[in-house]
Amino acid sequence: MAAAKLEDADALIDSVETFIFDCDGVIWKGDKLIDDGVPETLDLLRSKGKRLVFLTNNSTRSRKQYGSKFRTLGLTVDEEEIFSSSFAAAAYLQSIHFPKDKKVYVIGEEGIINELELAGFQCLGGPSDADKKIELTPGFYMEHDKDVGAVVVGFDRYFNYYKVQYGTLCIRENPGCLFIATSRDTVFQLNGVQEWAGGGSMVGAILGSTKQEPVVVGKPSTFMMDYIAKKFGITTSQICMVGDMLDTDILFGQNGGCKTLLVLSGVTSHEMLQSHNNSIHPDLYTNQISDLLAVKAATV
């Protein structure tokens, strides 16, 4: 069914207990707020007793680092309200009781390492492998740690062949080694200026050499939905998922049984939403989250 344009914000707000917001393209683009109305929008929702949750597939930062980013942008958000896919990787390993004597090889940036170490896991790789090169001389043999029991893969602008080969060796040669993806996003708005190849590239590279499908812990997998619902004791039908990407945010909301609101302030254009090639239809769409204010003002 085609998405409806958001007309009655009050009715939406009244019907929902928790709003889950994606961040890139919804709250901010790069280092700037999407628009000046973002703080007031969040304040309005809080004043109406709504629970706010911020959920990003961007694994480059930890929850703590995101908390600092929210503050820099003038937004008061508690770290406990922030769920990044870097945190999701750690939460997933905890949920399956991943043994603490096993190690995790990371293809990704410091957010993942920080969250895994905070949860007590031993990490290899990540930023420390950024400049490593392989000289494939005759007879060169690349060693790898046989105690690696999971390879976690997320967006990594310092991606290189060393990391591909290391992760591949762990997954192909260490019995039972897990392959965990923080996200498979094709592109994302990393610095707010253009689209950048996303975590889907790094995950695709490892899939290409192992033929093993990853466990995805970020959107659109429902792992974080179940986690958040359990943590706060809410049923997903009382949640509205707000995001700018159809195949991650909106699909995530639909997979979880939530209401869904697409904002056109990020990756998805109105044309893409209406395209015959698009099979993902949110309940509602609007230009940006501050429309929740504008619409409200118009109906007062």
Place this chain on the structure above:
Amino acid sequence: MAAAKLEDADALIDSVETFIFDCDGVIWKGDKLIDDGVPETLDLLRSKGKRLVFLTNNSTRSRKQYGSKFRTLGLTVDEEEIFSSSFAAAAYLQSIHFPKDKKVYVIGEEGIINELELAGFQCLGGPSDADKKIELTPGFYMEHDKDVGAVVVGFDRYFNYYKVQYGTLCIRENPGCLFIATSRDTVFQLNGVQEWAGGGSMVGAILGSTKQEPVVVGKPSTFMMDYIAKKFGITTSQICMVGDMLDTDILFGQNGGCKTLLVLSGVTSHEMLQSHNNSIHPDLYTNQISDLLAVKAATV
């Protein structure tokens, strides 16, 4: 149907007009011949009037460079008998009359660049982008050439995020831009000591950020089979494909309607061949190509 062990080499040789040999794991491993009997085996087949073709998914070298490698190993092979996936990329672009005023962006090593330039195509990328880095500072915008009409992706040990993003921009933003893969091999025996993540990683990365399926010109795609059959005027039922990989070499032979002979001197073990998980069954298998000699001697 389960593969039969090669028992009667004479019967096989008599029934075949052309042998297509994979190289890595069949003729050589790294910089060494698979065994001392390789030259004599090729000589025997030539003496019986058989046409020999050497077909590798390894795109790191050009035909000319492979010619030199054969000579170094003491094998007399004409460049015209060598078909590398680097050559296949150029042959494919020629076959579709890719316009000479368009450019090709290459994620891969010098073999691809050499073959494309030899065929008269304008190239960007390849080894010259090996050390490029992206600093994702606020406001940084990455330009790309709007005249790129094809992105060719193959194995690249100097793979990096710059190349991923450049290729992604071309495919996502240049209307009609092609995505061509020299191979999707998971792993290969690059230096003869262990398995190395193959072209499937680089192709998987671009697939992950574009969701566009590549045109594969290397094995197991039948593009090169059709090309070789046409060039030499042979029907594929008169060909025996000899290789060490089930999902590239043997599948390639089967897709093309050839006889197939698996050798266990490379990636595939006898255990993998017999595994219940394996659905690709060659007509025949043997330890190494020089068994064509040993078996013959035994039956004299």
